[in-house]
Amino acid sequence: MERAEQTREVISARDLGVVACTRCLQVWPQGVQTCARCGHKLVQRDLKSLQRVWALWIIGFMCYIPANIYPMLRTRTLFYVQEDTIVGGAIELMHHGSIGVAAIILIASVVIPLAKFMAIAFLAISVTRPSTVSQNQRQLLYEVVEYIGRWSMIDIFVVAILSSLVQLKVLVAINPGLASLFFALSVIFTMLSAQAFDSRMIWDAQQQGKGQKQE
Amino acid sequence: MNDAPAPVPIDPARESFLGRASIVWVIPLIALVIALAVAWQSYNDRGPLIAVQFENGAGIASGQTELRFRDVTVGVVETMSFAEGLDGVIAQIRLEKEIAEFVDAGASFWVVRPELSVQGVSGLDTVLSGIFIEGSWDSEVGPTRTQFKGLETAPLFQPGKDGLQLALRTTPGGSLTDNAPILFRGIEVGRVGPARISREGSFAIAEAIIYEPHGRLITRATRFWDTSGFSVSLGPAGAEVDFSSIASLVGGGLTFDTFVSGGGRVSDGTVFEVYPDQISARNSVFNASETELLELRVIFDENISGLAIGAPVEWSGLRIGSVESLSGIVDADAFGDNRVRLDVVIGIQPARLGLQGEINPERALDFLSTRVGEGLRARLATGSLLTGGLKVELVEVEEPEPAAIIVSPDEIATLPSTDSEISDATATVEGVFTRINSLPIEELLNSAIGFMQSAEAFVSSEALRETPQEVRALLGDMRGIVASEDVQNIPVTLNAALSRIEAILAQIEEGQAVERVVAAIDAATEAAGSVNASVAGVPELIDNLSSVAAKAEAMPLEELTEQLTELLGSADAILSTSAAQDLPASLGAALDELNATLAELREGGAVRNVNATLSSAREAADAVALSSRDLPALVERITEVFDQASRTIEGYNKGDVISRDAQAALRDISQAADALTSLARLLERNPSALIRGR
Numbered sequence: 001m002e003r004a005e006q007t008r009e010v011i012s013a014r015d016l017g018v019v020a021c022t023r024c025l026q027v028w029p030q031g032v033q034t035c036a037r038c039g040h041k042l043v044q045r046d047l048k049s050l051q052r053v054w055a056l057w058i059i060g061f062m063c064y065i066p067a068n069i070y071p072m073l074r075t076r077t078l079f080y081v082q083e084d085t086i087v088g089g090a091i092e093l094m095h096h097g098s099i100g101v102a103a104i105i106l107i108a109s110v111v112i113p114l115a116k117f118m119a120i121a122f123l124a125i126s127v128t129r130p131s132t133v134s135q136n137q138r139q140l141l142y143e144v145v146e147y148i149g150r151w152s153m154i155d156i157f158v159v160a161i162l163s164s165l166v167q168l169k170v171l172v173a174i175n176p177g178l179a180s181l182f183f184a185l186s187v188i189f190t191m192l193s194a195q196a197f198d199s200r201m202i203w204d205a206q207q208q209g210k211g212q213k214q215e
Numbered sequence: 216m217n218d219a220p221a222p223v224p225i226d227p228a229r230e231s232f233l234g235r236a237s238i239v240w241v242i243p244l245i246a247l248v249i250a251l252a253v254a255w256q257s258y259n260d261r262g263p264l265i266a267v268q269f270e271n272g273a274g275i276a277s278g279q280t281e282l283r284f285r286d287v288t289v290g291v292v293e294t295m296s297f298a299e300g301l302d303g304v305i306a307q308i309r310l311e312k313e314i315a316e317f318v319d320a321g322a323s324f325w326v327v328r329p330e331l332s333v334q335g336v337s338g339l340d341t342v343l344s345g346i347f348i349e350g351s352w353d354s355e356v357g358p359t360r361t362q363f364k365g366l367e368t369a370p371l372f373q374p375g376k377d378g379l380q381l382a383l384r385t386t387p388g389g390s391l392t393d394n395a396p397i398l399f400r401g402i403e404v405g406r407v408g409p410a411r412i413s414r415e416g417s418f419a420i421a422e423a424i425i426y427e428p429h430g431r432l433i434t435r436a437t438r439f440w441d442t443s444g445f446s447v448s449l450g451p452a453g454a455e456v457d458f459s460s461i462a463s464l465v466g467g468g469l470t471f472d473t474f475v476s477g478g479g480r481v482s483d484g485t486v487f488e489v490y491p492d493q494i495s496a497r498n499s500v501f502n503a504s505e506t507e508l509l510e511l512r513v514i515f516d517e518n519i520s521g522l523a524i525g526a527p528v529e530w531s532g533l534r535i536g537s538v539e540s541l542s543g544i545v546d547a548d549a550f551g552d553n554r555v556r557l558d559v560v561i562g563i564q565p566a567r568l569g570l571q572g573e574i575n576p577e578r579a580l581d582f583l584s585t586r587v588g589e590g591l592r593a594r595l596a597t598g599s600l601l602t603g604g605l606k607v608e609l610v611e612v613e614e615p616e617p618a619a620i621i622v623s624p625d626e627i628a629t630l631p632s633t634d635s636e637i638s639d640a641t642a643t644v645e646g647v648f649t650r651i652n653s654l655p656i657e658e659l660l661n662s663a664i665g666f667m668q669s670a671e672a673f674v675s676s677e678a679l680r681e682t683p684q685e686v687r688a689l690l691g692d693m694r695g696i697v698a699s700e701d702v703q704n705i706p707v708t709l710n711a712a713l714s715r716i717e718a719i720l721a722q723i724e725e726g727q728a729v730e731r732v733v734a735a736i737d738a739a740t741e742a743a744g745s746v747n748a749s750v751a752g753v754p755e756l757i758d759n760l761s762s763v764a765a766k767a768e769a770m771p772l773e774e775l776t777e778q779l780t781e782l783l784g785s786a787d788a789i790l791s792t793s794a795a796q797d798l799p800a801s802l803g804a805a806l807d808e809l810n811a812t813l814a815e816l817r818e819g820g821a822v823r824n825v826n827a828t829l830s831s832a833r834e835a836a837d838a839v840a841l842s843s844r845d846l847p848a849l850v851e852r853i854t855e856v857f858d859q860a861s862r863t864i865e866g867y868n869k870g871d872v873i874s875r876d877a878q879a880a881l882r883d884i885s886q887a888a889d890a891l892t893s894l895a896r897l898l899e900r901n902p903s904a905l906i907r908g909r
Binding site: 048051052055056058059062063079080081196 | 237242246279342
């Protein structure tokens with residue numbers, strides 16, 4: 001609440017009549033169309049940001065579905081071929097007693113991506129309607145989402161490394177499954193979706209609310 | 216930029232939907248389209264689902280086990296479930312679309328598992344990859360079917376493997392190795408599938424395939440035999456173990472060969488018999504049923520026992536068939552009388568006729584028809600002299616009555632017959648036995664027995680038994696007569712008489728009565744000559760006589776006289792025996808006179824009575840000369856002997872060895888007596904010979 005109290009006194013750049021470049025953070029007076037330093041287009045508010053967020057979010061989610069249906073890893077040994085989906089593999093690991101590893105895989109491949117989807121969706125929704133969550137918390141959530149998004153690629157790294165290392169011809173071979181591609185796409189699109197979110201809108205909602213109150 | 220206008224409020228005028236929409240929406244749309252397209256395509260590409268029922272689901276994994284056709288995956292088992300009634304498992308197999316239409320009613324499915332057998336290893340790849348289901352179907356689209364029954368093993372006939380499809384059948388009581396390779400010259404050219412036992416259980420039958428292009432090796436004359444196991448033979452070359460290969464030794468196998476040419480190509484489904492070994496297979500070419508039999512009917516006028524079903528049908532000594540059935544037939548319309556005829560159906564094996572080209576009953580019938588036109592006939596002949604069994608023989612008759620094979624569409628063709636040639640050994644033997652039987656053996660035996668009995672009675676009769684004894688007694692009597700002292704002493708007596716004559720003559724000489732003697736001697740000489748000529752043994756006698764005379768001369772007269780008396784007595788006795796009765800009376804008289812003379816000598820002086828004696832002697836000599844004129848030579852010799860004797864006596868007078876010499880002389884006398892014995896025998900046989908010179 002303390003932070004919430006503080007945020008109330010936050011004055012947005014728009015209020016000050018300036019606009020900041022979202023790339024190099026150079027502040028320009030309003031009306032300047034292009035950042036003279038980095039050449040980035042200067043916009044007060046990205047009006048289509050939410051659309052991009054949602055579009056990319058949808059693609060990411062679409063990719064996440066086959067990423068869980070198709071096998072992530074195709075392990076071919078001398079006697080059998082095993083294809084494991086993300087969840088199936090984790091469960092199998094758990095059956096084998098590697099609960100820690102299973103937990104890591106589950107967290108990295110299931111919990112975090114799902115949390116990300118929810119977080120982005122929450123942020124995208126929260127900017128358009130009143131929210132009980134304070135702007136500061138939402139800002140923090142956004143930063144966490146953006147920061148953690150890249151770590152979801154750890155699964156892809158593991159698959160890539162295993163596939164390249166474990167290629168012992170006939171004896172054993174590990175190949176990436178179809179899911180790895182979708183999972184990578186899903187991570188990429190969720191990252192893009194998160195990036196597409198214009199975090200400034202978090203504060204606009206407050207101002208709008210404030211303005212409405214003022215009016 | 217400070218002169219920029221104050222921020223305008225949000226334009227209330229709404230932009231168009233497309234204007235407000237971000238271009239980024241294209242991406243999810245494309246993704247959606249792609250996803251939908253992929254989904255639709257995958258759904259569209261999905262082939263139909265077929266259900267294959269197997270005995271068990273060993274190794275079949277849902278979603279993993281593949282269905283392969285020519286070792287290319289064309290489907291995957293989606294689910295496994297139990298069949299109705301739990302009597303099997305059903306694998307639901309998702310086929311690939313492009314192959315689905317070929318999986319029709321003729322398709323077959325089986326599970327390929329790794330298999331280690333004597334013939335080798337198969338399905339080794341399934342060790343690593345897991346088992347898979349192999350499907351087989353032809354390349355033609357047939358009626359669709361979704362329910363199949365899986366096979367336990369790979370089918371023998373697969374569309375991918377072309378070959379001649381055969382069926383192999385065991386000989387009755389034979390055996391068959393199934394699931395085995397068919398080898399030819401050591402190369403696997405085919406395979407026998409699993410065998411099944413016929414419903415009656417009398418033989419086993421198995422399908423077999425001969426892979427192309429080896430099908431041309433099989434003709435109708437081909438014989439198959441089992442090469443499993445081994446054979447051990449002991450012969451002059453040593454022990455021999457024979458087997459074709461280790462694989463076939465352990466796992467069995469079949470091989471085949473075509474021993475004779477002339478068999479045509481065979482078509483799929485032909486049934487062949489499998490023989491236990493090569494020898495029986497080879498033999499079977501000549502005695503097995505190669506093709507359909509040509510059945511012919513023969514009517515024999517005679518109805519002779521001895522023909523049996525299975526009896527051989529021969530042509531030129533070669534068996535070409537056998538008698539199939541026998542029956543009697545009475546058909547007055549056809550034969551003109553009501554006699555029972557022999558209706559024989561013979562089965563002729565066309566292959567045995569040695570026809571070239573295709574062999575079938577029709578061709579054999581044509582061939583036989585031609586030969587019947589040339590005189591071929593069937594007849595009954597003796598098959599076995601021992602059993603009297605008959606056979607049917609096809610012979611060519613010289614100058615035959617025209618005949619032909621009667622062919623009627625519904626009945627068996629009839630082969631004309633001719634007179635039987637039955638060397639009726641049985642009948643002959645029977646005749647002999649009948650004749651022997653009719654011999655009056657019993658009467659003969661009865662007669663013989665009667666004869667034997669009579670003979671026995673005769674032989675055992677008292678009279679006959681006594682006969683030998685009587686004969687023996689007779690012989691004994693005869694021997695007694697011959698051996699009687701009297702008979703034997705005849706010569707001795709004679710000898711003594713002669714000796715006495717000798718002595719008398721010596722005394723006459725001594726008494727110088729030579730001139731008187733001369734006449735006597737002359738007569739005696741004549742007689743002796745005759746005797747010499749007629750009697751061969753006389754010289755010895757004369758020798759004896761001479762020696763006797765000499766001794767007599769040396770002996771005292773008294774003793775001599777006594778001896779002579781005894782001798783003459785004996786001689787008298789002999790001469791008085793019945794045996795000497797035939798002696799001439801003149802000799803007897805002479806001896807009587809000699810006796811008288813000797814008596815006078817005994818009584819008085821010798822010289823005084825000499826004259827009378829000499830006259831008597833002369834008379835006796837005359838009588839002797841009369842009766843035996845042939846004695847002059849003897850007398851001559853006696854004279855010589857007398858000379859010698861006198862000389863000898865003179866020599867003896869000088870010494871005192873007289874007594875010894877006398878003993879020797881006595882021995883000589885006995886020798887002379889022996890000689891006289893033989894003479895006596897002669898005389899015994901013919902007493903008058905000495906006297907009569909005959």
